[in-house]
Every structure is written in structure tokens, then in C-alpha cells.
């Protein structure tokens with residue numbers, strides 16, 4: 001699955017070093033029922049993984065307002081509300097609903113059987 005805001009991940013493990021993205025298994029499809037999300041920390045990155053009608057999407061988990069865990073927020077259509085103060089983000093793109101030119105990073109996702117992979 002492609003993502004319109006890829007490459008905007010704010011965390012880099014090794015600043016200044018070239019980092020080649022690769023897919024990492026982050027969850028089983030069974031871990032995330034349809035219409036829900038989950039916060040996952042893996043390889044030093046915070047990922048919010050969502051299941052929308054059987055398709056999986058990943059955005060940066062940390063809300064830019066005050067750091068709320070987006071993967072724990074309620075899902076409304078294609079959006080997630082930050083569980084702390086309600087800022088709303090598009091699950092497919094990471095775009096901030098009020099100002100789509102801003103938002104959080106998103107990551108490519110692929111599913112192989114029951115395994116969900118995110119490009120980190």
C-alpha cells in the first residue's frame with residue numbers, strides 16, 4: 001500500500017547516516033480488528049497501525065500537539081482522533097484534518113497471509 005506522505009518520518013535512528021527502508025513485520029492481522037488501531041513501537045519507531053475494512057495503514061503514532069498515542073484513538077471513517085485532545089488525522093495519509101498540508105508521517109504497508117509489514 002502506498003502512502004502520500006511517505007518520507008516525512010520525524011524520527012531517524014541514525015541521523016546523518018544513509019538509511020535504506022525495509023519492510024518489518026509489526027503485527028498479525030488478527031491483532032487489529034476492523035475499524036480499530038494499535039500503537040506499536042518497533043526498531044525505535046512509533047507506529048499507529050489501523051485496519052480499515054480489511055486494509056491496513058500505518059502512520060506515525062505520536063500526535064504533534066502534545067504526544068498523544070494516535071493508535072489508541074477512536075476511528076471515524078478514514079480518520080483517527082487523538083485520544084488526548086481530539087485532533088483528527090487521516091489514517092491513509094497522515095494528513096491533519098483541519099490543515100491537510102500538515103500532519104504526521106505515513107508508512108507503506110504490505111500484508112502477507114496474516115503478517116502485516118511496515119516499511120521502516
Ligand code: FES
Pocket residue numbers: 063064065066067068082083084085086087
Ligand atoms: S496530544 Fe493529540 S490532540 Fe493533544
